[in-house]
Amino acid sequence: MQVTVTYKKAQVLQALRYHFISKREIKFMIILVNVFTSVAAILFYYKKVTPLAFLISFVLWVVLMLAFWRWLPSAIYKKSVTFRDSFQVSLEENHFFIENPKGSKSWAWREFSEMIETPNFFHLYFNPRSFFLLPKDAFGDSDRIHAARTFLKNKIGKAKL
Structure with missing residues (x-):
């Protein structure tokens, strides 16, 4: 199966957000900061902490959310030339192959972990x-996307949805 891959910035940024939010340590940090900010808000409401303590916890929450939602995905998008490039992808029986005028690269399916x-x-x-990141819209219709999904699940051991 061969497709031409081009990336759309908004979709790539959303995919990078999924990547960050799916990581266990980041989920834990977000939950911890949310609980901390909620406790600070409750304690502030009952006048157990000063407004400064609540403000600091709220600012920490805002900075963390902005970091994972805006800054990190944008920074990675800007750094990576791949997202502004166009190339051919071939899903072959034994290899994943990409190619553009600048060069080509292939990986055996066993090199992918999930x-x-x-x-x-x-x-x-x-x-x-x-x-x-392999864009689904490169495959065109839903039948080809389903065929690619099935192929990738069979080739990459720990497929998750």
């Missing part, structure tokens, strides 16, 4: 921090 599907992408992970 596949996660989000609304617009298949996230093909090499390890917990390194992955390739």
Whole structure:
């Protein structure tokens, strides 16, 4: 199966958000800061803490949310030339192959550790921090997307939805 891949900025940013939010340590940090801010709000309401303590916890919450929702995805998008490039992707029996005028690269399917599907992408992970985003819209219609999903699940061991 061969497709031409181009990326849409809004979709890539959303996919990067999914990536960050899916990480256990980030989920834990967000939950912890949310609980801390909620407790600070309750204590502030009952006048057990000063307005400064509540303000600091709220600012921490806002900065954390902005970091994971805006700044990190934007920074990664700006750094990565891949998202502004166009290339051919071939899903072959033994390899995942990409090619553009600048060069080509292939990976054996065993090099991928897992596949996660989000609304617009298949996230093909090499390890917990390194992955390739394969846009679903490159496949065109829903039948080809379903065929790609089935193929990727069969080739990559720990497929998740």
